[in-house]
Amino acid sequence: MRRRATGGGVRPVTPAPRRAAVLAAVVVAVLGALLLPAGTASAAPGDDPAATPSTGPVGVSLTSLEPRTVRPDSTIQLVGTLTNDGDDTITDITVRLQRGDRLTSRQELADDAATPSAGDAAQAPFSPQVGVLEPGDSIPLGYTATAADLGIVEDGVYPVLVNVNGTRNGLVERVGELSTYLVAAASTTSRTSVAWLWPLTERPHRDAAGAFVDDDLAGEISADGRLDRALDVLEDLPDGGRTVPVTLAVDPALVEEVTAMAAGYTVAGATGQGVTAAADWLERLRALASVHPVVALPYADVDADALQAAGLPAVVTRSLPGTPEGTASQPLDAQGDPVATPTAAPTAPADDEDTDTGAGARILADALDVTPRTDLAWPAGGTVRPDTLATLRAGGVGELVLGQGAYADAAAAVGRTGRAAAARVPVTTGADTLTTLVADGALGDVVAAADTTAGGARVVEQRYLAELGVLTSQLAAVDPAVAQTVLVVPPREVQADPSWATAMMADTASEPWLAAVSVDDLTRGPVADAGALVAPTGDGQLSGVGLATVAEAVAIRDDFAAAVDDAGVVLAGYDAAIARASSAAWRGDPSGFTARTTDLQQTLTGLRGRVGLVAPADGTYSLASSDAPLVLTVRNDLPFAVTVTLDLQTRSGVGFDADPVSDRRLEPDSRTVVQVPTSVRQSGSFTVVARLATPAGGQLGTQVELRVSSTAYGPITLVITLGAAALLALLFLRRLVRFVLRRRRGEPGPVEDDALPGADDAPTAPPAAPPTRSPV
Template sequence: MSLRKLLCTAAVAAFLVTVTPPAGAVEQSQPDEIDALPFMPAPATQVWATRSLSAQPGQQAPQFLRLDIARLTPRFVTSDSPGTVTITGSIVNVGDRKVSDIVLRLERGESLDTEDDLRKALREPAAAEAVQPKFTPIAGSLEPGQQKDFTLDVPLRGTDPTSLQVDQPGIYPILANVNGRPDYGGQARLAALSTLLPVLGVPGGETKGKPGAVAKLTVLWPIADKPRLVRLGGPGQSELVDDELTTSLSVNGRLYGLLQAYEQAITSMSTGMCLAIDPDLLRTVQAMSTGYSVRGGAEGRGEVEAKLWLDRLKLAVAGRCVVALPYADADLVALNRAKLGTMRSLAVTDGPKLIKDVLGVQPLPDLVWPEDGVLDQSTFDELVTPQPDKRYTGVKSVLLDPSGVADAPGTAPVVIGGQHPVTAVKIDSMVSDALQGSDSRPRTLSGVTSPVESQPVSVQNALAVLVFRAGWQGDGRNVLVTPPRRWNAPLSEMTEFLAAAQKLVGSGYAAQTGLEELTESTPSVTNAKVAYPAEAGAREISTVISDSVTNQSVQLNGLVAAMQQEDSEHAAPADLADPLWLGLLRAMSGAWRSNEQGARSAADISQGEINGLTGMVGVTQPNSPILLGSGDSPIPVTITNKLDVRVTVRIALADTPGIRKLDLADQVLPARGERVVRVPVEVLRSGRFPVNVRLTTPEGVALGDSVKLEVSSSAYGTITVIVTVIAGIALVLLSGRRIYKRVRARNGENGGAPSIENVTPEKSSA
């Protein structure tokens, strides 16, 4: 076939694809005709009929419409629920061309009866083609950028053309399916949202019977944020990276919503709820409540909001269950890999003390909930092993994801054996993961999306899984629910989920179980092992960041070793160093997983704070050049210590041609003191010398900046004098030897006769 024929054939094919509606698509009709003639469903896998000419096979089809669901009611169907499902939202034209004949319907699939079916539905939207009701027209057309709000009422049961025909309890996949006709294309699905609808009882129909052994429900509610504290100080002296916490702590903010949802649920879930608090967030909010500034010099705006939120938190946790997260939610495995054992211990010991001091409540002791609920064997061994000095007694219980525990069937707590046995309480990963939403999941080629964490109906899938656990499994399992550490769901979604939990407890499908009861139980399985999934390692803080933090820890250790407390009225070295250790933990926070830039920024901040401390000790620049009176005159160097502790320093002179530094003992600088130290040197020649001087600790940690001294000397040094004397003696000896040789040479020429100069002339005769 010739090239011209190939091109013609391709052009005809492209024209047919563009103008011909795909199989199964509906013919265009006016809105008033839609009610009389229902739209036929577009196939579940069908996308817009035409693709961009530049699109390659396998690429995502262009998007034209976006479906935003603002409300779905009821979220959890019981026998006393309304007989209809109502969805409210909007359809937005996000494409580059007009879309006509926009219609919507709610479809459903077959009930998901097994845990495997549910897990598959959480990974990928389940098929919802068992019942495909009549489409309802939404808009005749939408131009690019236009939006159309809608409310759709769908009967749960019955023979209505739009009914979901739900006759029995179950966990049903439902699909909000939007069809439309883009310009230059055919009718097809252009947007869809898939989720799960739990039906525990059909209104006017059957209700799911209560299980023989009810689920044991525990909720661990996280109060955490990414690290924001730069420097902790007195009233008005603390500094934060930014002022975003002000918004989060204010009405309608994220942290405000988390606390409000907890307050609303605690009255009826007092046993089964526990707060997991990041101590670093608590310290930051406490600092904000006394006044603070934002990096760059701006005054913080959230003093009032911080104080109100902190007061409410104190009231809410009084006498309640509290768990301390690792300080700054530090990545314990990454700390262990970097061999930062002291920091790892600090991460799990400093938090409980702070929570008790600030909130007046004792967290559950010796308990760790690591990032992602997993630990590698080495980190686990380090965490559970007490230190010989008894300052660290070791972890006694851990909260782990089921993937982090091996040889441990079931949902009950187990013992991880070894020299120091530990109780492992397993998290319900299916419920907890569903609360994460689908932010990280790509849009499928069929245009179907799942609920997103920060949007309405984001907890719907998790709510359905929770109902399945309580209503269908009936094996008395433990259900420990742990929302994401920095959960960003709207307040309405948080309260919706907790309301469903309360309803399950109140109706007898679940029973509250305290977290302390789980950690103190006597497990029947005592030979479980720690497991560390390969994918967990990929999510750790990167080695680039951990190497930076390791270098900073070496620097800080060297500085601390050079400090001594002056007296009881002055600061102790720990008073200055401990805030910097906590700053290093912020750089290793699990909040920076998948956020390399955030981790780098935190590491830069901690390095800047260490540099600020070392910069308080250094050499003072003299006002004029230094003139040395002799070759062995010492160089006077003024050293200053602005810290409130005594510091041992070493004076380091850079190699300078013409000057040799002699040995000098380490110097002890008093707290907030200054000394002039005469540094012994050997001047090898006269002239002017630029001498670079700086201080270090005995371990070699640089203190302050290097200072250039201008040193002048017109005198010879001892070595120079000795060399000159030796040279003079040698010159005299060489000169005498030369004179001697010349005399001997002349005597030899006269044959031994006296020199002519010594002969008396004879008188001449007459």
């Protein structure tokens, strides 16, 4: 087949035997166009700039688009790959750039991103590409055009279309396309300051006792894992990152877990596989923390709003790094293994240790050798309840990072009104003013979708630059001397890649119309009025059922807090367990949340069973006297001391009393004998129920039913016995008196009063009658 060039691209010269078929196809296309409803563009072949955008069978990805900032004399170069995702062979492939109208506002950019421009304002020439695209094959893409070709003579942001033509089934048509942007900034003196808050968070991987439930974290911190790449992004910054002060938002629970892994750990009895990776990751993070600012997140990055809504503000407080009440941390045993509770008495803080902060700050300080910021909070979801805000403020939080949805009118803060953007938004709360920082939603969305955006990482970066370019153009039109600030906050578990994330961060230092600043710098920057804070709807928070389970566990924890010395130290491991079960990371994992809360409840409930009464072997006690004490044995199988109360009650409540027993302190892992004063009012057996509880009233162990026997005379029995003896004595005395009186009067006593005759007093028998003889 022969071809000849045309002004609009490439058009085939069809041999005679096939002309009829081609003509028929053209007729069909024309008729189809005539039958289309008004306002509907037809898919024209070749280079028609009015063609309806269609991705076609050829995918376009860019690895290079230079320059990042276009000037009137610039030469624009594209390098990438063309891939045939269809079923047909494509030949005679050509590529060109065509641009749309200059975008002058963020709203115009948003509209173009939703419906990409057809690029009909100007077109550069087509350039043939080398190679044939068989199904599934790829060929290199290389293209060059000048700014003059595209008519770019004015600063601003221009939508451009990479238009790919090719021959498929004998017809030349658009077989692929890719929309992106060019940023022109030749004369502007305006600058936009950009700060990045870079999250280092991960869902908890330990159960309520501190044991690892899986080894997934090893994969995340190993080569090409999510957290490994998160550090790669920072390590690849130019000049070691010193010119781009990216602020690290670090979860202390994550660092604590990695530290435990580096020391050696087990998973379900097997040796963990991430020991070396954990040590390396910690060392790398330590090096980065020496360059970049570090913000300590709440321990386990708890879902503060969900906990507050569930009536659990104390859980939020115990997770905060900026208050001594922030106790959540995992204790270790003498061998350095995680345990639920400390096995030794806490040591006094060192003289140089900051006792005004919480455990989370100390975890990061020890592991990373830095002093993290503890006064900045970044609530999950980007919004905050008024009562949550009060809890955060009381816990040492003085500044917040929030999303645009947290404000009644965030458009002014992010430049949507056409005026300068300012990330700093003061908010009045009660009698004072709170500094908040607005995370730019559009930039956050760009970062969030970077891993799945068509066209490759370079296209993602261009969209990022386009957003900032529009802002800078707006600023230049209003007042070039005005300061403009923007905060970029990726999702908490962003799938980062240095190919785009590092490039975006580096742009803030390399492009003349951008400036790299830290989050702390923003708090001293220009101010915007974004209206009052808007209460969150609660959508996406942790489920109510799981939070109810957390509340039950917290009730047990609080009950024990009244029974132990220094609850913040003794119960720190349980505070950590509660925080891990309440992590915002479980928002997208309902089954994981259910598993962790169930385990938490079982672990806390098990505390009650480790303190209790030791029942006698046969269940019977014998008392030798009416005031003999009842001797009981109480066990404490916990590794910390507990104060308990003992209460005894009889089933009948008659004949037996036990005096109140003062609270007793039970030493760790001990058996303690307790003597209970008793009072027995009658002999016999009694059923006594003994109950052990915390000072707050929570039951410990199970109540014990005892059988108490007494052979001693109680007061009632003694009175009855003495009364009976006295009565018998009186009766005997009465009979004796009557007997004496009768003797004196010589009266025979009544038969019933006569005594039995003795042997000497036997009566004389009457004389025997004389014998008689019978007559002869």
